[in-house]
Amino acid sequence: MKEKILVFDTTLRDGEQSPGAALNVQEKVEIARQLEKLGVDVIEAGFPASSPLQFEAVQRVGTESSAIVAALARAVENDITAAWQALSRARKPRIHTFIGTSDIHIAGKFGSDRYGVSLKEKRETILKMALMLFRLQKHSQQISNFQLKMPAVPTRVTWLKSLKRS
Numbered sequence: 001m002k003e004k005i006l007v008f009d010t011t012l013r014d015g016e017q018s019p020g021a022a023l024n025v026q027e028k029v030e031i032a033r034q035l036e037k038l039g040v041d042v043i044e045a046g047f048p049a050s051s052p053l054q055f056e057a058v059q060r061v062g063t064e065s066s067a068i069v070a071a072l073a074r075a076v077e078n079d080i081t082a083a084w085q086a087l088s089r090a091r092k093p094r095i096h097t098f099i100g101t102s103d104i105h106i107a108g109k110f111g112s113d114r115y116g117v118s119l120k121e122k123r124e125t126i127l128k129m130a131l132m133l134f135r136l137q138k139h140s141q142q143i144s145n146f147q148l149k150m151p152a153v154p155t156r157v158t159w160l161k162s163l164k165r166s
Contacts, residue, residue: 006041006068012061013044013072028057029064036067044096047072048086049079055086062090075099075133099130 012028015021023031032043045061046054048071062069069090073079075097087093100109106122116122 007039008042008044008070009035009040010044011035012057013046023057025053025057025060029060032061032065032067032069036065040067042068042070042094044070044072049073049082055082058083058086059089062087062093066091068092068094070094070096073097075129077132080133097133099126099133101126 012023012031015031016023028045032045035043043061043065045058048055048058058069058071062071069087069092071083071087071093073083073095080095080097083095084093087095100106103119106119106126110116110122110126115125
């Protein structure tokens with residue numbers, strides 16, 4: 001089997017992470033066209049669950065681009081549903097999901113007791129969230145990427161192995 005390296009560009013989403021930077025829908029569509037001309041294989045168009053503007057941008061880029069268009073979603077059902085709704089008419093849809101796995105992310109993003117009281121309980125909850133995501137995507141035949149939110153390096157290796165085995 002011949003291997004191929006895919007270029008996965010996050011400009012349309014990460015580009016808005018800089019203070020004061022915001023792109024409107026038309027600007028995102030135009031940048032996506034330029035990324036396509038550069039030969040980018042996968043364009044991450046935005047985070048549809050975060051706002052109606054992001055939803056519309058992902059929808060427009062998905063319908064107007066011949067590249068694979070990805071929508072970002074946290075590993076929660078509402079985000080995944082919004083992402084697939086935004087991509088419903090895309091030519092080549094993909095969902096890019098993520099979940100925090102390092103102790104730093106667990107403390108910051110999963111600080112609420114609803115995820116568990118101890119670090120061990122929170123890890124178990126995160127594992128269940130990841131498994132729910134895998135089952136949801138497998139059941140619906142969705143094409144997706146899954147990312148362990150950085151910094152994954154400080155994530156305990158034994159815990160990552162349990163995620164892989166599951």
